[in-house]
Amino acid sequence: MIDVLIAGRLLRDPQRRTGQSGKAFTTAMISAAVEGADDRQLVSVIAFGDQAERLGRLKAGDSIAVAGPAKLTTWDRDGETRQGLNVTAMGILSAYDARKRRGDTDGKEKPKARQNGSGTRDWNAAYGTDPGFDDAIPF
Numbered sequence: 001m002i003d004v005l006i007a008g009r010l011l012r013d014p015q016r017r018t019g020q021s022g023k024a025f026t027t028a029m030i031s032a033a034v035e036g037a038d039d040r041q042l043v044s045v046i047a048f049g050d051q052a053e054r055l056g057r058l059k060a061g062d063s064i065a066v067a068g069p070a071k072l073t074t075w076d077r078d079g080e081t082r083q084g085l086n087v088t089a090m091g092i093l094s095a096y097d098a099r100k101r102r103g104d105t106d107g108k109e110k111p112k113a114r115q116n117g118s119g120t121r122d123w124n125a126a127y128g129t130d131p132g133f134d135d136a137i138p139f
Contacts (some may be wrong), residue, residue: 004087006043007065015064016056026052031063047089054092080103 011139014028030043045066058064068090074083 001069002069002070005067006032006087010058010060010062010064012060014055014058024052026056028055044086045089049090051092063095064095097107
């Protein structure tokens with residue numbers, strides 16, 4: 001197996017299920033861009049425990065990043081060999097999670113930093129705080 005980090009969009013709503021052992025899990029299908037190709041790769045995802053709950057709250061079209069062990073698969077369909085990728089999600093990050101971590105869950109769009117005359121962003125005008133990144137860098 002290989003460890004991967006896949007980013008893409010959910011093709012359809014994740015499906016919550018229960019296995020024969022009674023353990024809950026969630027499955028999903030992600031469409032991920034392939035660098036240098038016009039194609040997209042379909043990625044099957046399965047998640048257990050907390051990750052299954054997080055995945056199950058998302059909807060089709062949501063952006064998502066999934067990390068975990070992956071397995072390449074092949075199968076024949078109509079005489080043509082096809083390839084796929086199955087990932088067991090050990091970590092999931094959605095756009096919602098990123099907004100939540102920044103405290104942006106109130107649904108209101110935050111102000112954007114304005115471009116000032118020197119070509120840098122005016123963070124004080126946008127957020128009322130100085131991020132402190134304007135110190136001189138000795139080269």
